Structures are given as C-alpha cells and as structure tokens.
Amino acid sequence: MAALSSFADTPTAQPSEEDRLSLAFLKDRSTEKALLWCTEYLNEEGHGSLLPMTRKVMLQICSDPTLTLDYLPTLGLPEFTRSATELALGRDSPAIRENRAGGVQTLGGTGAIRLGAELLQHWYNVGGARCGPVYLSSPSGGSVAATLQGAGISDIRSYRYWDPDKKGFSVEPLLEDLEVAPEQSVIVLYASAHCPTGAEPSQSDWKQIAEVMRRRRLFPFFLLPSQGLCWGDPAQDAWSLRYFVSLGFELLCAQSFSTNFGLYSDRVGSLLLVLKHSSLLLAVQSQAASLVHALWSRPPGGGARLVTMVLNNPALLAEWKEGLRVMVERGMLIREKLKERLRMLGIPEFWDHVTQQRGLYCCTGLTEEQVQFLVMTCHVYLPASGCVNVTAISGRTLDHVAESIYLAVTSDLQEYRH
Numbered sequence: 270m271a272a273l274s275s276f277a278d279t280p281t282a283q284p285s286e287e288d289r290l291s292l293a294f295l296k297d298r299s300t301e302k303a304l305l306w307c308t309e310y311l312n313e314e315g316h317g318s319l320l321p322m323t324r325k326v327m328l329q330i331c332s333d334p335t336l337t338l339d340y341l342p343t344l345g346l347p348e349f350t351r352s353a354t355e356l357a358l359g360r361d362s363p364a365i366r367e368n369r370a371g372g373v374q375t376l377g378g379t380g381a382i383r384l385g386a387e388l389l390q391h392w393y394n395v396g397g398a399r400c401g402p403v404y405l406s407s408p409s410g411g412s413v414a415a416t417l418q419g420a421g422i423s424d425i426r427s428y429r430y431w432d433p434d435k436k437g438f439s440v441e442p443l444l445e446d447l448e449v450a451p452e453q454s455v456i457v458l459y460a461s462a463h464c465p466t467g468a469e470p471s472q473s474d475w476k477q478i479a480e481v482m483r484r485r486r487l488f489p490f491f492l493l494p495s496q497g498l499c500w501g502d503p504a505q506d507a508w509s510l511r512y513f514v515s516l517g518f519e520l521l522c523a524q525s526f527s528t529n530f531g532l533y534s535d536r537v538g539s540l541l542l543v544l545k546h547s548s549l550l551l552a553v554q555s556q557a558a559s560l561v562h563a564l565w566s567r568p569p570g571g572g573a574r575l576v577t578m579v580l581n582n583p584a585l586l587a588e589w590k591e592g593l594r595v596m597v598e599r600g601m602l603i604r605e606k607l608k609e610r611l612r613m614l615g616i617p618e619f620w621d622h623v624t625q626q627r628g629l630y631c632c633t634g635l636t637e638e639q640v641q642f643l644v645m646t647c648h649v650y651l652p653a654s655g656c657v658n659v660t661a662i663s664g665r666t667l668d669h670v671a672e673s674i675y676l677a678v679t680s681d682l683q684e685y686r687h
C-alpha cells in the first residue's frame with residue numbers, strides 16, 4: 270500500500286551561506302576558482318592540515334596495549350578536562366587552585382557552545398529573570414547563533430564590533446552597546462582570533478570592556494576556538510580570558526581543539542566553567558552531566574587522549590607550540606603577500622588592515638556588491654560580509670585573488686547594486 274509519508278510536508282531547508290559557497294565552488298569548472306571561506310587552517314594544498322606530530326601521537330596511542338575503548342565518564346576524560354582548563358587559564362591560576370574552575374568534555378567547540386547555552390537556558394539566574402538576551406558581535410561568524418538557538422535561546426542581539434571606516438575593531442561603539450544592555454545579559458566574546466574579522470581588541474580595550482561588564486553585571490561567555498593560532502602563543506591568546514578571571518568574574522568558555530591540533534573529525538572540545546566557589550562548580554558540573562546524558566551521553570576518546578598526551582609531555586608540548594608558531598607565521602606571510610600584490614597593482618587606499626588583523630580570518634572591507642562581483646564574474650567565493658580565511662589563499666590562487674579584488678574595487682559595479 271502506498272501510504273502518504275509522515276514527512277510529506279517537510280520543506281527542504283536552505284543551506285547555510287558556507288554550504289552555498291562550497292556547492293557553487295564545487296560546480297565551478299574554472300581553473301582559476303578560489304574558495305576563501307572555511308573555518309579550518311588550510312595547508313598549501315588546500316587541506317585541513319594534519320600536523321606531523323598529531324599522526325605520530327595517534328600511532329603511539331593506538332599501539333598502547335593498555336588502551337581500552339570503554340565508555341568515558343559523562344563529564345569526559347578527567348586528565349583531558351584538567352589539561353584543557355590549565356591550557357586556558359594557566360597552571361597557576363588561583364581559580365584552579367581554589368577548585369572553582371573545571372571543564373566538561375564536549376563534541377568540539379560547537380558542542381561546548383551548545384552545552385553552555387543549555388546551562389544558561391536551564392540554570393542561569395534561576396531565581397531572577399532567567400537567561401535574558403545573549404549578545405553576539407556584529408559581524409558574527411560560523412554557526413554560533415544557530416547553536417544558541419538550538420538550545421532554545423531566542424533573544425539574540427548584536428553588539429557593534431567592526432568599524433567599516435577604520436576597517437578594524439573599535440571599542441567605543443561596543444562599550445556604548447554594553448552600557449545599554451539589560452543587566453545580567455550574556456555577552457559572547459572571542460578571547461582571541463575573532464571570527465570572522467581577525468580584528469583584535471588591545472589589552473587596554475579589554476580592560477575597558479571588563480570594567481563596563483563588571484559594573485553592568487554582564488555575564489561573559491568566551492569562545493576560544495583556536496588557542497595559539499592568533500599570536501602563536503597559547504598564553505597570549507588566552508590573555509583576555511585570564512584577565513577576566515583575575516577580576517573575579519564567573520564565566521563560561523567554549524574551547525575547541527579542532528584547528529590548533531588539526532583534529533577536526535575527532536570532535537574535541539571543552540566547556541570551561543569558572544564559578545565563585547568550589548561547591549557551585551560541583552553543582553553546575555552535576556547539571557552539565559545531566560544535560561550531557563540527554564545530548565550525547567558520553568564523549569569520544571581518541572582526540573581527547575591525544576590532546577592530553579601532548580599537553581602533558583614537555584617534548585611534545587614544545588613541538589606543538591613550534592607547530593603553532595609556524596602556522597601563524599605562514600598566515601602572516603600570506604597577508605603580507607596579498608597586501609604587496611594589491612599595492613603593486615596600484616589599488617586605491619591602503620590595505621594595511623589585512624596585516625593588522627590576526628589569526629585565520631581577515632575582513633577585507635569589500636562591500637556586498639564587490640563581493641557579488643567576485644563571486645559572479647571572478648570565480649572567487651567569499652561570504653557577503655567580505656571576510657575570508659587567509660590560509661585559503663594559496664600560492665596558486667594568490668595572483669588571481671589579488672587581481673580580482675583590484676577589479677572589484679576599481680570597476681563600476683552598477684549592475685551589482687541592489
């Protein structure tokens with residue numbers, strides 16, 4: 270009997286902007302095509318790089334005769350969450366010494382954001398107004414908003430972050446937005462390597478941000494998606510987070526080990542919790558365990574074992590840090606080369622912002638019509654925000670990308686105007 274499907278009324282979901290760009294790129298037959306948006310660190314061949322050290326440590330773990338594949342505890346491998354917490358806060362952090370900081374192993378950084386959002390939705394400010402608005406930077410990258418919405422957070426607002434005139438970060442509009450945010454709002458902040466702009470607040474900016482947040486009783490939810498890949502030094506990349514902890518803030522921080530360990534498919538992340546007292550940490554962790562039971566039951570072991578081994582072995586740790594430094598230097602070199610090519614082509618205006626930004630991402634400052642032009646006529650694919658992942662520009666595509674940007678900036682784009 271041909272019964273009507275129970276899903277007959279299911280509409281096809283719209284692909285995300287990232288998926289739309291990838292699909293268009295795959296269909297494009299041009300030999301010059303370039304896809305400039307993704308969240309992986311890409312090597313010269315355009316692959317998410319597997320660090321040589323990662324392969325070596327994986328083999329070591331697999332050949333250990335004592336390895337078992339039993340379920341991990343609900344909160345994750347204890348040595349992993351301890352190491353992840355120490356990497357974020359520093360081994361000598363008073364919050365660790367006082368047993369009021371700890372982690373929960375998650376499915377990558379996305380899982381950490383989801384678990385953090387669930388905790389906020391269920392337990393933040395339970396006696397008061399519950400979880401109020403959650404603020405994201407504008408522009409905001411990746412799928413952070415969708416992940417928050419997936420946990421039932423519907424009041425998502427934005428704070429100003431990117432200054433289009435300066436083509437960089439501006440602290441004043443952000444401070445103004447924080448001043449008028451309702452008390453106890455949750456503010457999502459990239460600790461470093463801001464996605465998608467690569468524009469970083471200075472330490473003095475962070476001090477002003479913290480001062481307003483403390484006075485207005487705003488709650489920080491930090492994201493640390495690629496610790497070490499912004500400044501080449503994991504401690505420097507966590508400076509803002511450590512500063513907030515030193516001021517006594519309670520906070521959440523979603524850590525990802527996908528990019529800085531090249532472990533995308535192993536889904537390694539941690540939700541870091543810093544609370545006022547150790548008893549509160551135990552209570553919140555116990556609620557996190559209940560939520561994890563309902564979400565994914567137990568976390569996967571492979572990648573977490575690898576990260577733990579590297580972070581606790583001085584020789585491997587030094588090798589990992591050196592790998593980060595090399596990756597960061599390569600990113601800076603690509604930025605320098607792009608800026609130099611644009612200068613040689615005679616592009617109007619300075620493009621210093623390309624080298625002033627840090628990490629994987631760069632906000633070019635191109636307008637929506639200039640982006641449209643690049644996508645429609647130059648086979649260069651990037652999102653409407655004009656932000657790119659610099660490691661997606663290889664030696665093979667650099668000239669074409671630079672020439673296309675030059676054309677986009679100098680042509681009359683009447684037909685691309687909305």
Ligand SMILES: Cc1ncc(COP(=O)(O)O)c(C=O)c1O
Binds near residue numbers: 378382
């Ligand atoms: C900049 C950035 N990269 C990557 C991710 C995803 O990380 P993961 O692959 O570990 O889930 C996120 C999560 O929001 C992010 O903000």
